Amino acid sequence: MAVAETLLRQAGTPVPVCRDADPYGDDLQLALHTCYALHYDDLEGVDPGWEWDPGLLGLRAELERRLLTALRDGTAGGGDLDAELEELLTVPAEETGLGPYLRDHGLPWQLREYFVHRSILHHQEADPYAWLIPRLRGQAKAALVAVEFDEFGGGRGERIHHRLYADLLAGAGLDPGYLHYLDVVPAPMLALVNMMSLFGLHRDLRGAGIGHFASVEITSSPASRRLVDALTRLEADPACVLFYREHVEADAVHEQLLRREVIGDLLTREPGLRADIVFGIQATALLEDRFADHVLTCWKEDRSSLLADAAGPAIDPRRTRPAD
Numbered sequence: 001m002a003v004a005e006t007l008l009r010q011a012g013t014p015v016p017v018c019r020d021a022d023p024y025g026d027d028l029q030l031a032l033h034t035c036y037a038l039h040y041d042d043l044e045g046v047d048p049g050w051e052w053d054p055g056l057l058g059l060r061a062e063l064e065r066r067l068l069t070a071l072r073d074g075t076a077g078g079g080d081l082d083a084e085l086e087e088l089l090t091v092p093a094e095e096t097g098l099g100p101y102l103r104d105h106g107l108p109w110q111l112r113e114y115f116v117h118r119s120i121l122h123h124q125e126a127d128p129y130a131w132l133i134p135r136l137r138g139q140a141k142a143a144l145v146a147v148e149f150d151e152f153g154g155g156r157g158e159r160i161h162h163r164l165y166a167d168l169l170a171g172a173g174l175d176p177g178y179l180h181y182l183d184v185v186p187a188p189m190l191a192l193v194n195m196m197s198l199f200g201l202h203r204d205l206r207g208a209g210i211g212h213f214a215s216v217e218i219t220s221s222p223a224s225r226r227l228v229d230a231l232t233r234l235e236a237d238p239a240c241v242l243f244y245r246e247h248v249e250a251d252a253v254h255e256q257l258l259r260r261e262v263i264g265d266l267l268t269r270e271p272g273l274r275a276d277i278v279f280g281i282q283a284t285a286l287l288e289d290r291f292a293d294h295v296l297t298c299w300k301e302d303r304s305s306l307l308a309d310a311a312g313p314a315i316d317p318r319r320t321r322p323a324d
Contacts, residue, residue, distance in 0.1 A: 003031040003059070011049030018062045023070035024290070026307075028063055029190035033120075033182070035060040036197040040124055041178065064198055071195065075282035079274045081267075084211075084281045085259060088218040098292040099226040101299075106230050110299060112172050115240075116181045116306060117189045117295070122165035123178050124193070126151035128200035129213050135206040136262075137269060143261035144210075147217065147254045164243045171237030184306045188291040195287060199280060207266075207273035211280020214263060217254040224248045 002016050021028040037043060038051040050056055102111060126148055136144060153159035166176035175181070199209035224247035231241045267274060298305035 003034050003056075006056075007034065007043065007046045007050055009047075011047040011053045012055070015053075015055045015059045018059060018066070021063075021066065023066040024187055024191055026187045026190075028066065029187040029194060030182075032060065032063040032067065032194045033190050035063065036194060036201075037179070039197070039201070040127060064202075067191070067194060067198065071283045071286065072279070074286050075279060077275065077282070078278055081263075081274050081278050081281075084278050085214075085218070088215060088281065091222060098295055099223050101296060103226040103230045103233075106234070108234055111230065111234065111236070111240075112174060113305060114295070115169060115172050115174060117185055117291070119165065119169060119174075119181050120179065120185050120189055121193050121196075123162060124196075125161045125165070128196040129209070131200035132206055132209050132213070135203050136266065138265055140262045140265040140269070143257045143265070144213075147213075147257055147262075150250050150254065161243075161246070164239075164246060167239040168237075168243040171239030181306075186294070186305070186307050188287070188294045192284075192287040192291060195283060205276070205280075207270075207276025208280035208283065210258075210262060210266060210273075211277035211282075212284045213280075214255075214258040214277070215281045215284040217258045220247050221249075221252040221255065 006013060006015050016031075018028075018031075021031075034043075035056060038046070038048075042048070098114075102114060106114075129144070129148060129151075133141060133145060133148070149155075151161050153161070153163070157163065169176040196209075196212065199205045199212055224244040227244040228241055228248060231244065263277060267277075295305040
């Protein structure tokens with residue numbers, strides 16, 4: 001889909017038509033990410049007028065429709081929020097998935113590759129959730145702002161989580177530039193990041209946005225602990241360890257705020273959002289599982305999980321791979 005080429009022209013230029021695009025494919029996800037990127041920062045060589053161009057917004061709406069349909073088709077739905085939250089809080093006796101793999105078996109090149117994938121998310125880590133603030137009232141709003149305050153460094157620019165992740169990338173010998181690795185990160189991670197923007201930008205999806213945010217904060221502390229253990233085992237740069245250690249401590253508190261004060265107060269005011277919150281939790285699990293499956297499948301075949309046609313020697317995270 002030629003969205004990037006279109007944006008190099010003047011705003012108002014006719015935009016491409018969305019045809020039979022795979023909702024989870026690279027073309028749709030990159031096109032949608034590019035549309036959303038206009039709301040976050042300047043894009044080099046792009047007319048700022050594209051941000052609210054009616055033609056581009058129409059294309060974005062069709063891309064969003066396809067993604068949202070795929071997410072709803074891929075989740076069970078329902079209104080049993082307590083069961084969903086309990087599942088998030090439960091750590092199985094035998095852990096599987098990407099985090100446990102990295103903790104127990106991850107090699108340096110695999111950690112670096114993981115960092116490249118996650119850079120697309122962490123460069124805008126808490127930004128999409130800020131759109132939820134004007135859509136909440138009372139204690140739910142106050143508690144969400146308290147979590148965001150921590151995400152944005154507690155008033156200290158050098159502690160903003162975006163900044164800490166840039167330091168992590170530099171410590172790992174990777175480029176810390178904003179979205180530097182966008183061209184080599186495939187659809188599974190882009191879909192997760194796009195879902196965050198989708199839920200944030202649409203008021204009618206605010207419940208799903210809260211469900212997603214709660215899912216992230218509830219699972220973040222144990223997930224970050226696994227990464228701390230992996231990085232400690234590999235004697236990684238302190239900046240890499242710092243980012244995840246920060247999340248071990250902060251997100252343990254955020255989990256309580258999201259569950260009790262944001263969700264609790266929101267449902268008191270708007271009980272009809274229960275199913276939407278459940279959907280946000282389930283959609284997050286769906287996309288995180290798709291991402292983990294993609295990465296682990298590639299690694300088990302001893303190949304990169306990044307886009308092979310875009311990854312060159314200068315940015316190949318495997319270049320520090322130890323000899324067998």
